[in-house]
Amino acid sequence: MLKEPNPTGIKSGAQIVVDALIEQGVDTVFGYPGGAVLPIYDEIFQQTKIKHVLVRHEQGAVHAAEGYARSTGKPGVVLVTSGPGATNAVTGLTDALMDSIPIVVLTGQVPTFMIGNDAFQEADTVGITRPCTKHNWLVKDTNILANVIHEAFHVAITGRPGPVLVDIPKDVQFAAGKYQKRSKDLRKRYNPQTTPNDKLILKAVKAFENSKKPILYSGGGVVNSGEQASNLIRKLVAESNFPITSTLMGLGCYPASGENWLGMLGMHGTYEANMAMHDCDFMFCIGARFDDRITGKTDEFSPNSVKVHIDIDPSSINKNILVDIGIIGDISVSLDKFLHVWRERGSKSNTKELKNWWQEIQAWKKIDCLKFKNDTKSIKPQYALQILEKLTKTMDRYVTTEVGQHQMWAAQFMGFEEPRRWMTSGGLGTMGYGFPASIGVQIAHPKSLVINVAGEASWLMNMQELGTAVQYNLPVKQFIINNKRLGMVRQWQELLHGGRYSHSWSDALPDFVKLAESYGIKGIKCEKLGELEKAIIEMIEYDGPVIFDCVVEKHENCFPMIPSGKAHNEMILEADQPENKIEESGAVLV
Amino acid sequence: MQKLSLKKGVSRKSAYNLRDPKDDKPERHTLAILVDNESGVLARVIGLFSGRGYNIDSLTVAEVDHLGNRSRITIVTSGTPSVIEQIKAQLSRMIPVHDVHDLTVEGESVERELALFKVFAKGEKRVESLRLADVFRAKVVDSTLVSFTFELTGAPEKIDAFADLMVPLGLREIARTGVAALARG
Missing domain, CATH: 3.30.70.260 (ACT domain)
Known part of the structure; x- marks a missing residue:
């Protein structure tokens, strides 16, 4: 039963919510109904423009929206009820804030006249979510509801993207009010700087030209800035022949098959990327934020380099590492200007010194830091990912991950040729992110292959979303690297806590194949090295959701590794080396 | 004040970017x-x-x-x-x-704060508190036979100084508004 169009502009708050979402171009909402959002769900029932995806837990809704947003570039939208609905969304909101993912969360609230009375399913949602959103609103008047929702979308996608939340009391949803169309006035209130300072760009170009040992270090900001930013980075690298590395969040902006690619940097980054960061004389940080996983010990971080940093968020500049030239601006706009100025000045670089620098880098590459000893019987997790990569890399593929060793191995052993193909929880490190995120990605890209590379412990944290995958017949492939351990925790306990494996294994894992079958989907278990390739092909070719239980070697550690409290040039390359013990001062760091 | 030994950047007239960001x-x-x-x-x-x-x-x-x-x-x-x-x-x-x-x-700015002081004193101390209030241009806004409540406006340092003097004379309570400040001119 569809409603007639209403020409008067006076509507119920619930209608206003749905109309505002439609005007914003929303096609999908991830949500879970409850008492305080019933009027909005009633409106959703009576229209066809917005598809509602019923999740099984509100955290899943937010991660799914993150997967949707990260893989499309459009904001993800979530609709949940008051109280527990809102508090369950908090982890996802924090995750999106840390990784700059644009999402709009609409929460129901108890009626305005009951706020503050400890009503049933009441929580101070704007109070709880204030530190984990870019901005949030409690709407007490139906007449401003449309405007607030438009502003919420504007804030979520403008400048450095992030999560926003609009809390809507139930009486505001019922009351009648005037619908306001999206206006351009929103820019007046929130309009962050996107155009960089020309003088700083010129200074950066000069430093770029004079460099002898340069490195480009790109991050998630490049993905957020749009496709153009990735194209410009590729041009800059191709024309300058400078080496490039990237953070976990920026993988795919420069293709992994590109000649100048050094692999990911940071705690579990490649030896060549980290050594190049340490020894460079010019560092060009593009849309990254000198996170502690990247820098290691800040006092000894890249001691001899001139550092240029482009970021749209002024608070990212000089936060962790003092830079010589800090440029505030959108990556696409800034790189466009940078390339323009550099080309106009003759596209200069120190070719001879650059050649020597590449020779140094090639020597580091020869160390082959990702090598591992393959086993004859058990499957090494690295090997499993190598095979998965081999079989899927040419496909129209999206990869999500959970958090832990498998995540780092996936970043090391899988290559991404384009941005928005790799969805992972970088900043917050949220176990349980990957499965719901894969659902959001698959909703946005129904024809593509979506794989969630998971650890069994992380995956169990949001396994309830199996119901969602089955209900919407989403052919997501859950590739579970099962070592029956909290692998990363166990690794740290081995390296830092004398091998006292306190609570880092699970004695009660489900039979993943039977679990899949209980939901009526396919389960595959693979324990033998020789059967792995065939089993993965079976997973890829199956038309429907699959849980793949890949039983791997239990005690494999993830290397290379910069131990906490150490500098880039103090990486551990392999296990079992006595000098690789981590000092006590490093143990207090995370 | 430190007029003769100005540290780099501390002067209110100095350009901001002269400050050494590595100074801890x-x-x-x-x-x-x-x-x-x-x-x-x-x-x-x-x-x-x-x-x-x-x-x-x-x-x-x-x-x-x-x-x-x-x-x-x-x-x-x-x-x-x-x-x-x-x-x-x-x-x-x-x-x-x-x-x-x-x-x-x-650039230069002015900072002001308002404070109320309740002082319980007898005899010479009571007279002394009134005398000091006069020196500081504090106003008496309430008085009983055993107490005065003074109102004082000024830079935070002036409030601190007055409070220090009132402690031995019988200061019981202070309420301060916190600083309000405006750039000059």
Whole structure:
């Protein structure tokens, strides 16, 4: 039963919510109904423009929206009820804030006249979510509801993207009010700087030209800035022949098959990327934020380099590492200007010194830091990912991950040729992110292959979303690297806590194949090295959701590794080396 | 004051970018923050300070433009130069924040604070408290046979000095408003 169009502009708050979402171009909402959002769900029932995806837990809704947003570039939208609905969304909101993912969360609230009375399913949602959103609103008047929702979308996608939340009391949803169309006035209130300072760009170009040992270090900001930013980075690298590395969040902006690619940097980054960061004389940080996983010990971080940093968020500049030239601006706009100025000045670089620098880098590459000893019987997790990569890399593929060793191995052993193909929880490190995120990605890209590379412990944290995958017949492939351990925790306990494996294994894992079958989907278990390739092909070719239980070697550690409290040039390359013990001062760091 | 031995950057006339960002000595800064007068805005600002571990030495807030719906928050904070930079950048990127002025580095400014002092004293001490109040140009706003309540306005240092003098004379309670500040001229 569809409603007639209403020409008067006076509507119920619930209608206003749905109309505002439609005007914003929303096609999908991830949500879970409850008492305080019933009027909005009633409106959703009576229209066809917005598809509602019923999740099984509100955290899943937010991660799914993150997967949707990260893989499309459009904001993800979530609709949940008051109280527990809102508090369950908090982890996802924090995750999106840390990784700059644009999402709009609409929460129901108890009626305005009951706020503050400890009503049933009441929580101070704007109070709880204030530190984990870019901005949030409690709407007490139906007449401003449309405007607030438009502003919420504007804030979520403008400048450095992030999560926003609009809390809507139930009486505001019922009351009648005037619908306001999206206006351009929103820019007046929130309009962050996107155009960089020309003088700083010129200074950066000069430093770029004079460099002898340069490195480009790109991050998630490049993905957020749009496709153009990735194209410009590729041009800059191709024309300058400078080496490039990237953070976990920026993988795919420069293709992994590109000649100048050094692999990911940071705690579990490649030896060549980290050594190049340490020894460079010019560092060009593009849309990254000198996170502690990247820098290691800040006092000894890249001691001899001139550092240029482009970021749209002024608070990212000089936060962790003092830079010589800090440029505030959108990556696409800034790189466009940078390339323009550099080309106009003759596209200069120190070719001879650059050649020597590449020779140094090639020597580091020869160390082959990702090598591992393959086993004859058990499957090494690295090997499993190598095979998965081999079989899927040419496909129209999206990869999500959970958090832990498998995540780092996936970043090391899988290559991404384009941005928005790799969805992972970088900043917050949220176990349980990957499965719901894969659902959001698959909703946005129904024809593509979506794989969630998971650890069994992380995956169990949001396994309830199996119901969602089955209900919407989403052919997501859950590739579970099962070592029956909290692998990363166990690794740290081995390296830092004398091998006292306190609570880092699970004695009660489900039979993943039977679990899949209980939901009526396919389960595959693979324990033998020789059967792995065939089993993965079976997973890829199956038309429907699959849980793949890949039983791997239990005690494999993830290397290379910069131990906490150490500098880039103090990486551990392999296990079992006595000098690789981590000092006590490093143990207090995370 | 330190007129003869000015450290680099401490002078109110010095250009801000002369300050050495690597200097790790804490500095006291007065920030004036112009915000939309909407519900929760103070909580956002305070939450930023507590969440990120910044100091608040003093805080005042009131609506200053009813038609424009603006409030002014004056915060006295202390931190190393790089922390002060972070505070300003973090404040500036909040949606309801329109302007952040660092009055300590943006030229000269005046700072004033109002305080009420309740002093219980008898005999000579009672007379002495009145005499000192006169020296400081404090006003008596309430008196009983055993107590005075003084009102004093001035720079925070003046309030501190008056409080120090009143302690031995029978100071029981102080209420301070926190600093209000404006750039000069």
